[in-house]
Amino acid sequence: MDSTTATAELGWTIFPSQGWEEVSGYDENMNTIRTYQVCNVFDSSQNNWVRTKYIRRRGAQRIHVQMKFSVRDCSSIPNVPGSCKETFNLYYYESDSDIATKSSPPWMENPWVKVDTIAADESFSQVDLGGRIMKINSEVRSFGPVSRNGFYLAFQDYGACMSLIAVRVFYRKCPLVIQNGAVFPETLSGAESTSLVAARGVCVPNGEEVDVPIKLYCNGDGEWMVPIGRCMCKAGYEALENGTVCKACMSGFFKAAQGDHKCLQCPINSRTTNEGATNCVCRNGYYRTDSDPPQMPCTTVPSAPQNVISIVNETSLRLEWSPPQEGGGREDVVYNIICKSCGSGRGGCTRCGDNVQFVPRQLGLTDTRVHISDLLAHTQYTFEIQAVNGVSDQSPYSPQYTSVNITTNQAAPSAVSIIHQVSRTPNSITLSWSQPDQPNGVILDYELQYYEKWNSSLTRSQTNTVVIRGLKSGTIYVFQVRARTVAGFGRFSGKMYFQTMTEGVVFIIAITVVIIRLLFLLSLFTEVSPGMKIYIDPFTYEDPNEAVREFAKEIDIACVKIEQVIGAGEFGEVCSGNLRQPGKREILVAIKTLKAGYTERQRRDFLSEASIMGQFDHPNIIHLEGVVTKSSPVMIITEFMENGSLDSFLRQNDGQFTVIQLVGMLRGIAAGMKYLCDMNYVHRDLAARNILVNSNLVCKVSDFGLSRFLEDDTSDPTYTSGGKIPIRWTAPEAIQYRKFTSSSDCWSYGIVMWEVMSYGERPYWDMSNQDVINAIEQDYRLPPPMDCPSALHQLMLDCWQKDRNNRPKFSQIVSTLDKMIRNPNSLKAMTPLSSRYDVSLMVLCNG
Structure with missing residues (x-):
């Protein structure tokens, strides 16, 4: 409401009738306006009210009133009584409809709500002949919260000579705005002057939320505060017009991911098929690997190797060659050697047998030379030297190669085997x-x-x-x-x-x-058979640093970039980061660091895990990338496992996997343990917390801190050790006699099976360690978890045989799980909770 816009009488209600009077006047710009004035200063006990018409709230919670008025200075009025005032009062009254009459609501402070007593900053004492000289005051007051559909305002004069020149009633709001890629609607200010009203933003078309929730706060002055959260243009769209519009990438351009960055032009040998492309499709004959970034040019297969040189020495052969003229636009060219034996006649050639030896290897050669031995004497061979790169397996054609024909010479016999x-x-x-x-x-x-x-x-x-x-x-x-x-x-x-x-x-x-x-x-x-690899305990080295140098690759610290701390280990922090070595792509890695102020023994113990890990090469064993020992901090760098430890991962995804998926995880763990067992290695701390899971749900055995070398000196090799042991996961003979074998690892594997099928529940629940030992001694075994197939629980029980010689080998466990995976019907039968397992743990624990 604004009284200055009125073109006719305002018609406000007056009480009493001889009090306020509506007259025409002038504002400060000499515009004609309707005003109310009163000047009954010579009459005592003045109580003059004027009430506005009904004003609708329009959803506002706090109302602001601007009043322009003039007040006569009491001292300038001759013979003025002591009751003369220079102030007036402002009131409001809420109502859901226009119900006021001349006598209702009553002309008193209750039910009216007083806002404030208004005083003039300036009063005037004289008026010229035209009556135009006055000093105008302007005051603003606010009140709230208001909740009814509308309200009335009232002005009370109790003895002043004054004029109410103009009244403007308003509320404040924050306008519709686009900030941080989101549209925020028009929002009314809050009920209090200090209130902040949250407005939820909606991403502009083709925008996506980055941080949720996206909010913007409107303050009491109708001004937007700093936004929280933001939207970004989704893949295939870029931000224009100061982030208020997300426009599709034009043809020939792409944007691979959400973000503020601009659309990029398609790399060489690629194109888009439409606007708004998230990647560029390779042209015919060109390819990109899954690990190639989308901005990388599409590449092709290499040409054949060149300038092959062969040197025959009896039944051995040395091949050397030059790199292909065209590498296909890639730096990851490697070489494969295909060996074919063509006999002594003119018959067809066949692939060479496994007895032929290639040094350093037959496939994936990074150098341009190879030594081949154990060929047959007086025999013609054909060797194809293939050049392949990262996209060769995507090409429908066989790799380009250069072949060479040789005939071996007369040679002495090979060695007698046994x-x-x-x-x-x-x-x-x-x-x-x-x-x-x-x-x-x-x-x-x-x-x-x-x-x-x-x-x-x-x-x-x-x-x-x-x-x-x-x-x-x-x-x-x-x-x-x-x-x-x-x-x-x-x-x-x-x-x-x-x-x-x-x-x-x-x-x-x-x-x-x-x-x-x-x-x-x-x-x-006794010499080890060819191809048989046996684990070597790094602590048997006179100088443990020699074991580190032999089994762990030294990495330049400049190749390592630590991103964030993800945990803490026994010796220091565990971080995630990136590793980029010369000639290789950048990969995500986990980094264990040795805290400052370490002793030489702490350094040796810290690096011993790398000396152990570096001897293993299996898809279900955590892979060591290398170590940093020549600069500070000392680091152990391994592959990064996105889903972390298996126990936490299962608890976070309770009930989310099929039985076959869980069995697949168990099969991977068993395969890794079979590999360690074949290496004559005992883990000693096999538990779900020491299994890591990557983004493809591949489980890998890790944490070799408690592991020790298993000497192969008897038909039943046993390693005896002291120290702390994890009671809930450890076999009885390992607890009682400190005898750790692959059979005690088998017992621990049964506990891991139970952890997996129960989605990370704690084995033996809240029983104490001594209660667990007593219960196991009295032949108590963990019951099947909920919905656990009977075949899996039976395998657990086999692993928990009291006589370690009766427990299955890991090779048998892998075979059993493979059969279950091939025959899913074997996993449908569930084990009832029979009386065999309804044993009171209280009785067991109390003897």
């Missing part, structure tokens, strides 16, 4: 052996070398059997044999140890001593 003892007496041993895998001609005879300690003896045999006489009774001898053709002698076989029989009454004692010595010698001298 020697068998046929019989023995106190002074003789009869031995036999198989013909070499590659005789490379007619075997003329064999040469046998044998010795007790240092001085060796030689004997010849034209057959693969020989009797060695004149030996000492009860003595261990070392034997080696090699074959001879016209090309000469082959290599000696590995050392084999055999003992003559013992005479007399000391036979039993002597044979025991011999066995002990034999086992000792075998552990020192």
